[in-house]
Amino acid sequence: MDQLLPEVAVDTVKVLRRIGCAVEFPEDQTCCGQPALNTGYWGDARPCAEHFVRVFKNADFVVCPSGSCVSVIRLFYPELLAHSLLREDAAALASRTFEFSEFLVKVAAVTQVGATFPHSVTYHASCHGLRELKLRDEPLQLLRQVDGLKLIEMVRSEECCGFGGTFAVKFADISAAMGTSKAESVAATGAEFVTATDPSCLMHLQGILGKRDATTRTIYLASILAQDGLAQKSSAQERP
């Protein structure tokens, strides 16, 4: 996010501020440890997780624009840090850590953020937000409140886009085939944009769509919600 998709974080901050949150960005933060955790290197993931807990320990809430990272913190830290001295801090922190749409709808109880986005959009249900965090309707509630936005449902919206972190490289053929199936579902909607709760899915999809010269572009949920109708510049993800 920080390195590859800064726009996503910028828009997340923008929306959070608009609904009245004071946003801090602790500059000592790095990564929650997911890449190592998911590749089996728990010994390397553990100190990263501890670093994360130390950095964020004092926050009222931690809001993360990725369902996948949040599920690591909420569901996997307890197991990863079972024998760590920071075990209890991690558990307390997990209960205050939320995915972006989850935070808006469930914690801040806001679905109308005053966004305008006069485009057709289709929604991909990112796996970890959907199945680990059980966020099925929250992102859609937010999208339905966006002025001018036309939501088009895609077939198999809950099927994985094929990213899967190191899976995308270790098993590139399978990952790309899955991405292609997803891109076909996206294309069939004819929507201008595809959005999701995980920027990594969108990064993968953008890559697949880009290779196919597809017209649909990816845009992260917060980047839609950040559009207040006044901005001239679209903050849809830049194409490299």
Next chain:
Amino acid sequence: MSQTAAQRFLQDAAVKSADLMHREIIRRGMESYDVAHLKGRARIKDWEAAREKCQEIKREAINHLDRYLLQFEEKVIARGGHVFWAANSEEACTYVKNLATRLGVRTVVKSKSMVTEEIQLSPVLEKAGIKVWETDLGEFIVQLREEPPYHIVTPAMHLNRGQIAKLFREKLDPGIESDDPADLMAAARRILRQAFFAAEMGISGANFLVADAGVIAISTNEGNGRLCTSVPRIHVVVSGIEKVIPRLEDLAVLWPVLATSGTGQGITTYGTLIGGPRRPGEVDGAEEFHVVLVDNGRSQLLADAEQREVLHCIRCGACLNICPVFRHVGGHTYGTTYPGPIGSVLTPHLNGIKEFKHLSYASSLCGACSSVCPVKIDLAHHLLQNRRNATEAGATKESERLIFRVWRYAMLRPRMYALGGWLVRKALRIIYGLGLAGSILDPMRVWNRYRSPVPLPSESFRARWRKGLDAN
């Protein structure tokens, strides 16, 4: 030079995932399954409660496997049946082969059973000069093709009727003209009928071993299961030890849940309970009844408290059907008896983590499998634990271990991480600027083979934050 299982998997996966005809056949099959499955689930008043109940039953059974298996054995023996405990494939196959030879068996009919695939029983019998007929239509088809089942419930789902008609013409009867499913079925039936009545031995699996009643429970749809278990003189049941359940009444929920998850049916066409050989006065049933209980690595898994629940599996196939990896690479690519998520979790335990760890990595960890499993096995979580076990056993590549050591070093030092990120973006921009994306000099070439390059913003978020975004 012989390939490793991992190399073979990668090669076959590349071929299959690019095979659009294969993808179309599987997608169509899975889509009709999806519809039936959802409809079936809607028939059960509270699907989640049913899953929880099934999980509870299986947990009780697995946690007291010793007690329930002995109870089952005692009942079967009391009715005149025989029970053989096989520690591994070899013991199981040898027992069945010796039994068949001793009793002069020349023809065997089999109903569908995955554990007999696991222990590779048919080749052993055939080597002893015994003719083995698979009688489940799908199994019959893949047997004719001399290939393993593609899927644990629907073994021939990768074939369309045209392919099956051609196969039948070549192997059964050149006179078969139509590719109408009813005609093809009739052709298979004509041949299999003869086999049923010629066979001296029928071999079946068991969906459940019911401890308190001492019976095996089989769910089938084609009626072949009943013929296999009642027409031949000898009936041999081969079952994994994990199939035991405590009580007959547990079937009240397990049977419909298995049928719903397997095919979307409320209940399968035939539900058969058998507890021993034919008794005086009974009109049918085998004269000899043998149960072979197969361990073959299962008790080792039982000893693993973290992953023991993998033994809860009732082999319904739901995790295969929903798995996007399975849908793209297909069943044969796995190169294992059990494909799909359950196979990727189980095989490293049964056949070795070093040789089969790649299967636990061949998943995007999307979690769809965990969400459909009718006995609530958290398959995605077990894939992750297998990965952890693989790295801890030193089974991963040295280069990868090094990458993660470097990664960790940087992640614990925010400045180094920021500098590293900047350098990587800068380097990639230069490489791509020179038009070298995808070339040997591009560290992202594997990514770029199928995707356009990732975005490389000139500034990271933290840089922008420092430049004024930080004012609330």
